[in-house]
Amino acid sequence: MTQPPPAPAGPAGPPDRRAPRSRGWVLGRVAGAPVVVTPSWGIAAVVLTVLFAPTVRWYQPHLGAGIYLVAFAFVLLLFGSVFLHEVAHALVARRLGHRVTELALTVWGGHTAYTGTTLRPRDGVWIAVVGPLTNLVLAGGFWLLFEARAGSDIVWLLCYAAAFSNAFVGFFNLIPGLPLDGGQVLESAVWAATGSRDRGTVAAGWTGRVVAVGFLVVALLVPLAQGRQPDLVTVVWAAVIGSFLWSGASTAVRVGRVRQAVAHVDLRGLVRPTAVVGTGASAADVAHGARSTGAWAVVVVDPAGSPVAVVEAPTVAAVPPERLASTPVGAVAVALPAGAAVDVSARGVELVDQVAGLARSATVLPVVGQGRVVGVVMVADVVGAVQHARAAGRTPGT
Numbered sequence: 001m002t003q004p005p006p007a008p009a010g011p012a013g014p015p016d017r018r019a020p021r022s023r024g025w026v027l028g029r030v031a032g033a034p035v036v037v038t039p040s041w042g043i044a045a046v047v048l049t050v051l052f053a054p055t056v057r058w059y060q061p062h063l064g065a066g067i068y069l070v071a072f073a074f075v076l077l078l079f080g081s082v083f084l085h086e087v088a089h090a091l092v093a094r095r096l097g098h099r100v101t102e103l104a105l106t107v108w109g110g111h112t113a114y115t116g117t118t119l120r121p122r123d124g125v126w127i128a129v130v131g132p133l134t135n136l137v138l139a140g141g142f143w144l145l146f147e148a149r150a151g152s153d154i155v156w157l158l159c160y161a162a163a164f165s166n167a168f169v170g171f172f173n174l175i176p177g178l179p180l181d182g183g184q185v186l187e188s189a190v191w192a193a194t195g196s197r198d199r200g201t202v203a204a205g206w207t208g209r210v211v212a213v214g215f216l217v218v219a220l221l222v223p224l225a226q227g228r229q230p231d232l233v234t235v236v237w238a239a240v241i242g243s244f245l246w247s248g249a250s251t252a253v254r255v256g257r258v259r260q261a262v263a264h265v266d267l268r269g270l271v272r273p274t275a276v277v278g279t280g281a282s283a284a285d286v287a288h289g290a291r292s293t294g295a296w297a298v299v300v301v302d303p304a305g306s307p308v309a310v311v312e313a314p315t316v317a318a319v320p321p322e323r324l325a326s327t328p329v330g331a332v333a334v335a336l337p338a339g340a341a342v343d344v345s346a347r348g349v350e351l352v353d354q355v356a357g358l359a360r361s362a363t364v365l366p367v368v369g370q371g372r373v374v375g376v377v378m379v380a381d382v383v384g385a386v387q388h389a390r391a392a393g394r395t396p397g398t
Contacts, residue, residue, distance in 0.1 A: 022104040031090040033100035033114075040107035041079070048075045052161070059157050070154055077162045079105060081138050081169065085131040086112045092130045096123045108244060109169070117350075118197075121188035128184035135170035139163045177208030179248030198263065201256030208249025215242040261389040263348040270385060271344065271367050271375035274299050279308065283319050283327035286311050297364040297376045300333050307341050307366035307373055309333035334362045342377055344369035355382045 024038035052071040056063065063070065086103045089112040094100050098116035112131075118124045142163035146156055176186040183204040190200035219238035223230040275289030275298045286298045290313050298316075300309035311333045319327055342354050344367050358365050359379045367375045 021102050022106070024104065030087055030103055031094045031100045033090060033102050035083075036102055036104040038104055038106045041105045044107040044109075045072070045075050045079070048078065055161070056157065060154060070158070074158055074161050074165075077158060078165050079109075081135060081162065081166050082109045084138065085134050085169070085173075086110045088130040088134040089127060090114070093127050096127065098127075121192040121197075121200075124188035124191070125185050128181040128188070129174075131181050132170040132173040135166045135173070139166035139170060142166060175211055176204070177211035177245070177249060178204040178252040179208060179245065180211075183208050183249075183252070196260075198256045198259040201252055201259065205249045205252030205256060208245055208252060212242040212245035212249060215239075215245070258390060259349055261392065262352055262386050265351060265382075265385045265389050266347045267342060267344060267351050267367065267377060267382075270377050270381045272296055272377065274366070274373065274376045276301055276373050277311075277329060278303070279329065281329040282325055283316055283329065283332050284324035286329055286332065287316050287324055290316065295376070296378075299366045299373045299376060300329055301373060305372060306339075307336060307368070309335045310362050310364050310366060310376065312364055334364075336361055336366070341366045341368040341373075343367075344374055351382065352386060355379060 021034065022036045022038050024036040024041070026034045026036055028035050049068060049071045052074050053067050056067040056070045056074075060067065060070070083103070083105060086105075090100045090103055093112065093114045096118075098114040098118075100112065100114045102113050104111055104113070118127075140163075142159045146159040146163055149156060173180050174182040174185075176182040178184065178187065178201070186207060187197070187200035187204040190203045191197040194200070215238045216235070219235045220230050272295070273293050274295045275286075275293045277285050277289055277298055277300055279300060279302055281300070289295065289298050296313050298311045298313075299307050300311065302308050309330070311329065315332045316324075319332065336358075340358050340361055342351070342358070342365050346354050355365065355377070363379050364376050365379065366373050367377050
């Protein structure tokens with residue numbers, strides 16, 4: 001599965017350049033991203049080893065305690081296939097311009113996380129389908145090895161099990177409902193049909209909820225329709241898988257709703273006037289600029305005209321009048337990291353992303369248009385606009 005960039009909850013979030021990483025052991029890097037084995041993977045490995053051991057015992061009863069070694073070898077084959085599934089996601093995502101932040105092996109198999117904006121529906125399709133297709137190719141390869149009858153009976157058994165499990169993983173992930181890869185294909189299809197990725201996310205999320213409920217319904221109703229009692233283990237597994245899918249699908253629905261709500265937040269309505277001073281200015285220059293423009297904050301620019309700092313009016317007001325002329329602007333300014341500015345044309349999720357990445361640097365941010373400073377925006381104003389939009393667009397039950 002993949003984890004594309006979600007809609008941010010608000011500008012107070014962490015900067016995107018420091019995307020959070022799953023807790024676990026880093027084994028290496030692929031596509032520039034760490035490969036993380038989470039502690040939950042160990043739980044999955046033990047459970048799957050125990051579940052597969054009876055099958056090994058059935059075919060090779062003479063192995064004794066060695067059945068668990070063979071069962072664990074199958075688990076390693078399975079997770080190796082999952083890893084290749086995630087590698088395929090990562091390589092295609094990077095090829096399409098995304099920054100891959102991690103590949104993780106977890107209790108649910110694995111996921112690939114990446115940042116950046118998917119610009120076209122077909123890009124989302126390619127990133128999604130390449131993972132399941134990798135498993136289907138592996139299934140075919142293991143099946144050919146099984147049919148070749150090369151090696152011992154244990155090798156045949158492992159090839160047969162690997163072929164079956166890869167086929168299951170491939171087809172399961174193609175089910176059209178988020179958070180599965182097939183859900184991302186459905187999201188892209190609705191996006192292409194309606195022109196709105198957010199509608200696609202919501203539609204695929206609701207489909208994922210239907211799929212989640214369907215797992216439990218099938219586990220209960222199919223045996224009853226055949227005149228027998230449902231198997232408790234099957235029902236429990238269906239409930240566990242269903243709860244996982246329901247949680248991921250519900251998150252997708254919320255993300256889509258948030259994106260739909262904030263899509264109408266426009267920076268132009270939040271920009272405040274400002275004055276611009278150079279790096280060699282004094283606090284007196286800042287005070288004069290603020291008074292002449294009615295600005296609440298003044299932007300400091302370097303010789304190239306790029307913003308490097310912001311001075312808030314209350315900070316200048318705290319300087320004694322007799323010391324304004326002798327106080328350098330650097331003493332009252334809040335320095336900004338390189339390129340710290342918000343584009344005046346930004347709106348919706350793009351606006352929130354830009355402000356979120358800078359919110360820890362300053363509470364007031366310069367706004368630029370056509371290469372020059374055109375005003376400032378307060379982080380609190382953007383937060384308020386996003387909260388208002390989310391409240392106005394919130395639908396009960398979603």
